[in-house]
Amino acid sequence: MVILAFYAVIQAKEFLYPIVLGVLFGYLVYPIANYFEKKGLPRIPSSLLGIAFFLFVVGFVLISIYKQTGNLLDNFPLYKQKALANIDSMESFIEQEFGIADLRLTDFLRGRVKYFFEAGSDVMNALFSKITGAVFSLAILPVYMFLFLYYRTKLAYFIMKLVAKENRPVAVEILGRFSSVVPRYMGGVSSVVLIIMIINCSGLYFLGFEHPLVFGIIAGLFAFIPYFGVLIGGSIPVLFALLTGDSAFLAIQLIIFFPIVNSIENNILTPNIVGSSLRLNPMMIIIGIIGAGMVWGLPGMFSIVPLLAMFNIVMESVPKLHPYSFILGETGTRKHSLTLENLKDFFQRSKAKFKRKIRK
Numbered sequence: 001m002v003i004l005a006f007y008a009v010i011q012a013k014e015f016l017y018p019i020v021l022g023v024l025f026g027y028l029v030y031p032i033a034n035y036f037e038k039k040g041l042p043r044i045p046s047s048l049l050g051i052a053f054f055l056f057v058v059g060f061v062l063i064s065i066y067k068q069t070g071n072l073l074d075n076f077p078l079y080k081q082k083a084l085a086n087i088d089s090m091e092s093f094i095e096q097e098f099g100i101a102d103l104r105l106t107d108f109l110r111g112r113v114k115y116f117f118e119a120g121s122d123v124m125n126a127l128f129s130k131i132t133g134a135v136f137s138l139a140i141l142p143v144y145m146f147l148f149l150y151y152r153t154k155l156a157y158f159i160m161k162l163v164a165k166e167n168r169p170v171a172v173e174i175l176g177r178f179s180s181v182v183p184r185y186m187g188g189v190s191s192v193v194l195i196i197m198i199i200n201c202s203g204l205y206f207l208g209f210e211h212p213l214v215f216g217i218i219a220g221l222f223a224f225i226p227y228f229g230v231l232i233g234g235s236i237p238v239l240f241a242l243l244t245g246d247s248a249f250l251a252i253q254l255i256i257f258f259p260i261v262n263s264i265e266n267n268i269l270t271p272n273i274v275g276s277s278l279r280l281n282p283m284m285i286i287i288g289i290i291g292a293g294m295v296w297g298l299p300g301m302f303s304i305v306p307l308l309a310m311f312n313i314v315m316e317s318v319p320k321l322h323p324y325s326f327i328l329g330e331t332g333t334r335k336h337s338l339t340l341e342n343l344k345d346f347f348q349r350s351k352a353k354f355k356r357k358i359r360k
Contacts (some may be wrong), residue, residue, distance in 0.1 A: 185274055
């Protein structure tokens with residue numbers, strides 16, 4: 001039954017993931033729509049205002065990338081020559097220092113790089129076509145967002161009718177936690193991504209990286225993936241710097257820069273902006289991201305964390321599902337976590353042991 005369900009989810013992904021993303025982004029703009037509703041504005045215009053703000057931000061990001069991509073494509077012939085020259089320099093360095101000369105590897109690298117840059121326009125056009133196709137697939141996303149915002153009360157009553165009367169207080173509590181945790185996560189992670197974009201663009205600019213805006217924004221978008229999204233996004237400008245840079249120094253700077261950004265994101269931004277409201281343990285998040293990426297690709301990697309949080313809320317509220325909530329949540333590992341409280345406790349115990357040794 002489980003295998004059949006996974007098969008159905010994979011086969012119906014083109015239909016399902018826009019709905020899931022519509023609900024999640026609906027939760028993102030829910031605070032805006034709810035604010036205007038409380039001010040007396042009807043639900044329809046309130047929902048449309050929230051969605052309009054979302055589309056404005058997304059459109060601004062896409063237009064910024066599009067404008068910068070044109071300049072990048074114009075310089076592709078120059079980048080091709082630099083990349084081929086860098087490969088030749090690398091081969092000469094390896095031969096002189098280590099006495100190793102593998103012309104087959106050099107020819108292979110030159111062929112791949114030459115093909116990529118000569119077909120750069122075609123590659124970018126193909127990539128743009130795929131992105132455009134994805135955008136058209138997600139064109140219905142605002143519709144799903146609006147339907148979720150407009151019918152959210154009806155959906156809640158529908159769930160109330162599904163559960164037994166004695167379980168309705170639990171269902172009300174679950175829905176209340178959904179409306180609190182998911183918008184907080186979606187808003188928090190979106191804020192983190194925006195900050196990472198600004199840090200990336202600023203860092204690339206001051207390091208002298210060409211086209212810092214387009215690479216900074218693209219690398220920042222990967223921050224939607226927890227824990228290692230910044231590193232995945234950072235590998236793109238690192239590879240570009242290795243191929244087209246005048247020296248390896250810029251690439252080395254970027255190799256240092258992006259782990260620092262990743263550390264800032266994981267240890268400062270996410271804990272303080274997103275918070276610990278999800279209460280999921282990192283192991284299950286990483287496993288979930290990898291599995292969701294295999295099933296739905298990037299949409300799955302983005303949506304799995306709030307979905308796991310929603311499942312965890314349900315399992316915490318149903319006694320029979322507590323074992324699954326235990327393995328999914330943080331319970332049982334808190335004393336081993338690298339938190340400020342545990343560090344203080346460690347130093348206090350170490351100080352006490354040291355004093356006892358002195359007295360002896």
